[in-house]
Amino acid sequence: MxxxxxxxxxxxxxxxxxxDTIKKYGEENFYISFSGGKDSTILHHLIDMAIPENKIPRVFINTGIEYKAIVDFVQSLAENDPRIVMVKPSRPIIKVLEEYGYPFKxxxxxxKLHEWQLGHHAPSIIxxxxxxxxxxxxxxxxxxxxGFNMNISHFCCHKLKKEPAKKWQKENHKSIVITGMMRAEGGQRNTLSCILTNRSGKVIKFHPLAVxxxxxxxxxxxxxNIQLCSLYYPPFNFKRTGCKGCPFxxxxxxxxxxxxELLPTEKAQCEIIWKPVYDEYRRIGYRLKKENS
Structure with missing residues (x-):
């Protein structure tokens, strides 16, 4: 810097x-949303620095479309840290996509497109x-x-990540999730506040990395000297991880x-999972190279 x-x-x-925040609301009420990526790994270490010997769970949702290197990284942490919790969704990705639709753009x-396909023509959609x-x-x-017949929705992330996390949260009596989200990521996170409350004023999210x-x-x-997942180093040099091959x-x-070049088996998996979206992207030359180009 x-x-x-x-x-x-x-x-x-x-x-x-x-x-101060964790002391005010009680350590027993918190858990960390842990993706195994750069931001949540920093958050994991920063919280330990602020509160040594804390017992706050780090909850990793293994959606089935995480990079293998990410899963391996989280598992290696879990071997020496009982606070790492690995959770799986109740349904595989393919079943979710078939039932609820594919993410697009x-x-x-x-x-908006999902609501339109359901016949909802609200002014905001138009x-x-x-x-x-x-x-x-x-x-x-x-x-x-x-004539456009692909079933599109935004439910993929909700069904594979948010629902399993909410279920774990309820079963384990946790009320506040700590995330690694940052305003610097842009988009809708530009105005992210450190503390998020529900309509009744109860704290439900804590974003200590927001600023x-x-x-x-x-x-x-x-x-x-923090060690990240191998995907952040050569020869991969990823800037972000998240769900592999996500159409977003x-x-x-x-x-x-x-x-x-480097992860051909995982690339082949993406081509199967996201095939309808990839085919359409390539057909129109949007985000992926146009067919025959």
Whole structure:
């Protein structure tokens, strides 16, 4: 970082925010949403720094479409840390996609298109369809017309991640989830607050990394000699992990190219799981190279 003082002040602030928040609401009420990625690994270490010997569970949802290296990384941590909890969804990815529909472009697009396919033509959906800016891309407007028959929805993440997490949370009597989400990720997270409450004012989410940026993260990793999943190092050099081959990924073609060279078996799995979406992306030349190009 350009200013080491900024790093130290941010670290001091985050440690105190974590310590004060968890003390105020009770350590026994918290759990960490642990993906095995860079942000949640930093969060895992930062909370230990703020509250040594804490017993806060780190809950990893193994959706079946996590990178093998991520699963291996989480399992290796679990061997020496009983706080790591591994949870699986009740249904496999293929069954979820067949029943609820495939993700396409983004959560917003998939949500709006899903509602449209159900016959809901609310003003917000029509506005999204017709807007030139911040709406449906011109190349995808045909999906709101007759003849487009692929079942689209935004439920994939909900069914594979959120529902299993909520079920575990309820069964284990936890009321507050700690996440590694950051404003620096952009999009809808630009206005992310550190504390999120429900309508009755009860705290339900804690985002201690909300004000952190990537530069600070890198400094924290270097200073504390933190080991990340192997995907973040050469020859992979991933910037993000998440569900492999997810159609929401902006750099999907780049991701698949890397997988084809270095993770061919996992790339082949993605081609099977996401086939209808990949076929359509390639047909129209959106996010993936156009057919025969």
């Amino acid at each position: 350009n200013n080491m003082l900024d790093y130290e002040l941010t670290l001091f602030d985050r440690i105190n925010v974590i310590r 983004s959560k917003e697009h998939s949500c 506005s999204y369809r017709d807007k030139e800016r911040y709406g449906c891309p011109k190349i995808l407007k045909y999906q709101f017309e007759e 952190i940026d990537k530069e600070w993260e890198d400094e924290f990793i270097q200073r504390n 990924a902006l750099k999907l073609q780049e991701q698949l190219d890397i997988m084809e």
